[in-house]
Amino acid sequence: MDQKKVGAFFKQLRKEKGLTQEQLAERFYVAGRTVSRWETGSTMPDLSILMELADYYQVDLRELLDGERKQEKMDKDLQETVLKVADYSNEEKVKLTGRIHIFFMVGLAAFILYMVMLFAQGTATTPLFDFISGVSLGVAFGTMLCGVLFTSRYYQKIRAFKMRMKEKLRGGHTPA
Numbered sequence: 001m002d003q004k005k006v007g008a009f010f011k012q013l014r015k016e017k018g019l020t021q022e023q024l025a026e027r028f029y030v031a032g033r034t035v036s037r038w039e040t041g042s043t044m045p046d047l048s049i050l051m052e053l054a055d056y057y058q059v060d061l062r063e064l065l066d067g068e069r070k071q072e073k074m075d076k077d078l079q080e081t082v083l084k085v086a087d088y089s090n091e092e093k094v095k096l097t098g099r100i101h102i103f104f105m106v107g108l109a110a111f112i113l114y115m116v117m118l119f120a121q122g123t124a125t126t127p128l129f130d131f132i133s134g135v136s137l138g139v140a141f142g143t144m145l146c147g148v149l150f151t152s153r154y155y156q157k158i159r160a161f162k163m164r165m166k167e168k169l170r171g172g173h174t175p176a
Contacts, residue, residue, distance in 0.1 A: 005067035007041030013057045014039070028052060047089045051165050083169055086162050100146075107143025110136045 014024050014035075021035040028035075028049055037043040045053060054061045063070050114136040121129065 003041035007039045009067040011039040052161050107140050111140030
């Protein structure tokens with residue numbers, strides 16, 4: 001795959017829609033620099049975003065990956081392969097999100113421990129008590145921050161889009 005060619009095709013498609021890089025970035029919830037990197041061929045979008053781009057520009061995924069328009073439409077075998085890859089990608093993201101949620105719950109438990117220790121403390125403190133409450137607060141804050149950052153990346157929107165694409169590729173009707 002020629003990433004420079006693909007990037008130039010991304011730029012061509014964006015310009016055909018009359019969009020700036022910033023407008024496209026807002027549409028797909030990425031940074032403007034990310035769109036710039038796609039168009040220069042420095043990086044490639046995630047599979048879920050590639051599928052969304054294909055739908056948005058009304059081109060086949062294969063056309064995006066080849067960096068040019070094709071006259072023939074995607075055959076059935078290729079459609080099935082794309083669906084399998086999308087399903088695999090979705091399964092991996094579900095596993096990762098599950099792990100992140102566990103991580104988040106550990107942080108919540110640490111925060112609850114901190115709150116219990118804070119209220120149980122009274123006026124007398126010991127260095128061990130202070131150490132445990134400080135560590136639990138740090139763990140709680142760190143894990144909750146990580147949990148929020150990792151789970152707020154529009155995961156549900158991407159998953160819903162994948163399901164719509166899957167239905168569309170299988171010849172079904174997508175809900176409006």
